[in-house]
Amino acid sequence: MTAGNSKRAHSKTKPRKTARPEKYERGTRSYTMSHIRGKDTSIERMVRSFLFAKGLRFRKNDKRYPGHPDVVLPKYHTLVFVNGCFWHMHEGCPKSARIPKSNVEFWTAKLLRNRERDMRQHAELEADGWNVIVVWECELGKKTRDERLERLYHEIVDERNVRRDGIHAGRSQIETDSNRLVSDGGRRDTERGRNGSMGNTENSARPQMSHRAQIANPFRAMVFGALADEMIANGTDVVKLSLGEPDFGAPxxxxxxxxxxxxxxxxxxxxxxxxxxxxxxxxxxxxxxxxxxxxxxxxxxxxxxxxxxxxxxxxxxxxxxxxxxxxxxxxxxxxxxxxxxxxxxxxxxxxxxxxxxxxxxxxxxxxxxxxxxxxxxxxxxxxxxxxxxxxxxxxxxxxxxxxxxxxxxxxxxxxxxxxxxxxxxxxxxxxxxxxxxxxxxxxxxxxxxxxxxxxxxxxxxxxxxxxxxxxxxxxxxxxxxxxxxxxTPETLAVCEERRQELLERRRIVVDGLSEIGLPLEVEPNGAFYAYFNIFSTGLDAWTFCERALKEAHVALTPGRDFGEATADTHVRLSYAASREALREGLKRIGDFVAKLRG
Missing domain, CATH: 3.40.640.10 (Type I PLP-dependent aspartate aminotransferase-like (Major domain))
Known part of the structure; x- marks a missing residue:
């Protein structure tokens, strides 16, 4: 047996990773899943190879567009996303229902976040005139692969002809939505629910909002602040550390x-x-x-x-x-x-x-x-x-x-x-x-x-x-x-005293987070915010803030407000509140985190 054959024979005896998915210890799963390839996957390469063989030329993983489309075809004004069913929550697909048995809250929130982000980015791209096509992992199985790839080719080429002939501009919103439903596994259903009358004949008399209104995101710091205010109005003692609002007031x-x-x-x-x-x-x-x-x-x-x-x-x-x-x-x-x-x-x-x-x-x-x-x-x-x-x-x-x-x-x-x-x-x-x-x-x-x-x-x-x-x-x-x-000199002196007070408050927060076991990766040296990583708690940032408000009665702001890079891992705390409020809030957060860690 040659060395190459020996290596192949040995590789066949290796157990498949999918045969024991629930045997990872807590923490190991997160590490493993975080190392799953995010681009140039086998299904992406399959789609690109097919399109290249058909004579189409394209760019891949272009960072200039929301979502970094897997295939960009400028000639056809088309973007193709090749999505894994699990990570992007393909509705109706069995793979999307396989939530890991450990850290269920974390994974559910994370996957919902992925789907919400996809919807927003695709709506933004379509508002800019792009033809957005989603190809799902399950569609590329052996039995359906050839049909799906051929259909993809025609979706790209035929869409260009439609645009060129001016027909696309005359399509009704209902027809456009219906065609997209076929290719994106129901994404538009959810989007219609968000946008109200879009494509709904029963509400056809209702005017449509602008695209900018449809894709605008909420300012979640204000959302959590409003929830906290509602709890306070109902008699709950909530420590508000969510908003960047100094408690001093104007001089x-x-x-x-x-x-x-x-x-x-x-x-x-x-x-x-x-x-x-x-x-x-x-x-x-x-x-x-x-x-x-x-x-x-x-x-x-x-x-x-x-x-x-x-x-x-x-x-x-x-x-x-x-x-x-x-x-x-x-x-x-x-x-x-x-x-x-x-x-x-x-x-x-x-x-x-x-x-x-x-x-x-x-x-x-x-x-x-x-x-x-x-x-x-x-x-x-x-x-x-x-x-x-x-x-x-x-x-x-x-x-x-x-x-x-x-x-x-x-x-x-x-x-x-x-x-x-x-x-x-x-x-x-x-x-x-x-x-x-x-x-x-x-x-x-x-x-x-x-x-x-x-x-x-x-x-x-x-x-x-x-x-x-x-x-x-x-x-x-x-x-x-x-x-x-x-x-005036007097007012500037007052403001400087307040800046010094904020430095004292910062020290309370930096030390307090360290004692809790959530040390800052980099200490702030301006403003009145601390941005800390909560990944070690087993929760995503949104769930952490939601439960901290409900269970510990502390209002914080999830990283989702500030971008995708730290959306699920970081939380913002504002130390514009009083020293007493900060100490009480940190105590409550500490007790909350201790319970999470068992």
């Missing part, structure tokens, strides 16, 4: 200034770009605190930091433009980009790079459609700042390639001092033409007052003025006047 001088505004004086509109005195005060603040000179005319006052981000997207993004965003990051930024037709390119980050973009990551995910990079530093949800040298390198790269740099500095003045005692630098110190978004909500504690600002390149001022006028006319006049009190 006293700002309250006094606001009261003065309501003495009967007229309160007319201000200019769309804001009250001149306030723009000057912010300019002086940049000079005195961050040592950069900003012309007041480049500063626009907005109705909250969110409006600054919205205007930034409106100014920079066209249909099909791509924006690089760190994953995890603030969820609303993604929705704003999509609202203006842009494509969000989530760039997975990790503790190794402090959950921030790097030049290397940007180059990896860059394409000829990249229009902007969006950075939040300090970060929400991680509370980490981007190193200034890294920030400069990313901005230099984007500028050299003709892309916008949008930097959210909402938490900048809550960041730790540099080793030499100086303030953390603004991006304007290295990139004067970056678009900067900021807010009075965090450092000044004015969350509900809804006031923010942005710094715009001089060459974009006229366009920004027009956008601001049309979108919201002007920010709230009394609040603009009251905000002038933020920049």
């Amino acid at each position: 006293p001088a700002v309250h006094d200034a606001m009261r003065e505004q309501y003495d009967g004086r007229p309160l007319p509109y201000t200019a769309a770009m804001g009250l001149p005195e306030l723009r000057q005060a912010i300019s002086d603040f940049y000079r005195d605190r961050h040592h950069v000179d900003v012309d007041p005319k480049r500063i626009a006052i907005t109705a909250g930091g969110s409006t600054a981000l919205l205007l930034s997207a409106a100014l920079t993004v066209n249909d099909g433009d791509e924006v690089l965003i760190a994953d995890p990051s603030y969820p609303c930024n993604r929705e704003l980009v999509r609202a203006f037709g842009g494509k969000v390119v989530d760039v997975p980050t990790s503790a190794a790079n402090r959950f921030h973009l790097t030049p290397e990551l940007c180059k990896e995910y860059w394409s000829d459609r990249t229009k902007a990079v969006m950075i939040t530093s300090p970060s929400n949800p991680t509370g980490t700042t981007i190193a200034f040298d890294t920030l400069k390198a990313v901005c230099d790269l984007a500028r050299e390639r003709g892309a916008w740099r949008i930097v959210d500095e909402t938490y900048l003045d809550l960041a730790d001092r540099e080793p030499d005692g100086s303030e953390v630098k603004s991006v304007l110190a290295c990139d004067p033409d970056a678009i900067v978004c900021s807010s009075f909500s965090k450092f000044f504690g004015m969350t509900g007052w809804r006031l923010g600002w942005m710094v715009v390149p001089e060459y974009a001022l006229e366009a920004m003025d027009d956008l601001a006028t049309n979108f919201f006319l002007c920010a709230h006049t009394p609040t603009q006047h009251a905000a002038l009190a933020c920049f």
Whole structure:
């Protein structure tokens, strides 16, 4: 027997892994399943080989599109996903019902998350005009393989002919949905349930919502906050550590200034770009605190930091433009980009790079459609700042390639001092033409007052003025006047005392999580968030937060809000609450985790 034959004979005697799936010990299963190939699987190669033999040419696993389609055929404007039935929960397939017997809650939530993500991504792609086809693992069995592959070929080629002849635009929504039901195992049924009247003849008189409304994601931090409020209203003692809302409130001088505004004086509109005195005060603040000179005319006052981000997207993004965003990051930024037709390119980050973009990551995910990079530093949800040298390198790269740099500095003045005692630098110190978004909500504690600002390149001022006028006319006049009190020496001293208090609260949280056995992978050095890994508890992040609220009466935010990279493994805790609330909340979390671990 030759060595090759010996090796083959030996391989035949190896037990099949599927013969003993339930014999893995706790933890080993998770490790094994996490190492299952995610791309270039045997069924993907089968589909690609068939299409190649048919003369079709394509790209594979293209990261520029949501979901990284397995096959991209630009000529036919078609994307093909080759899905495993278990991982993507193919409805009606026996494989999708085989949930592991251990950690049932974890796996059920994770798989539901996969299906929800698929639905969202496919809807987004279809809204952009792509023909999305799903080929299921079970369809590629020996008995049905040939028929399914031939049908796939015709779905691709015939769809192109339909589009070319203009028939596709005239199809009814019902017909389109029905045809897709055949190829995607019922995904549209679920989607119709989500979108209401879509394709439902009984509700044909009801107008359809826009695609942006259909694919918009909820802000789950607010969802958990609302659930907590409902429990509190019903008499349950809930510790709310879910929202980034300082418990200090606005400084006293700002309250006094606001009261003065309501003495009967007229309160007319201000200019769309804001009250001149306030723009000057912010300019002086940049000079005195961050040592950069900003012309007041480049500063626009907005109705909250969110409006600054919205205007930034409106100014920079066209249909099909791509924006690089760190994953995890603030969820609303993604929705704003999509609202203006842009494509969000989530760039997975990790503790190794402090959950921030790097030049290397940007180059990896860059394409000829990249229009902007969006950075939040300090970060929400991680509370980490981007190193200034890294920030400069990313901005230099984007500028050299003709892309916008949008930097959210909402938490900048809550960041730790540099080793030499100086303030953390603004991006304007290295990139004067970056678009900067900021807010009075965090450092000044004015969350509900809804006031923010942005710094715009001089060459974009006229366009920004027009956008601001049309979108919201002007920010709230009394609040603009009251905000002038933020920049007095007395108020700035109050805000600095509060920043020091947040440092004490951070230490309570960092030490408390470590004692629980959920140590932080990287400690925050700005904002008021701790982002910790809960994978060791055996639950996914959503289930962990859901059960923590129901069983321990602590409100947290699941990683699902902030992107896919850490959706199931991480949870955000806000230490904007009082010391007493933090200690009580950590105690409850500790007891909850101890019960989970038995």
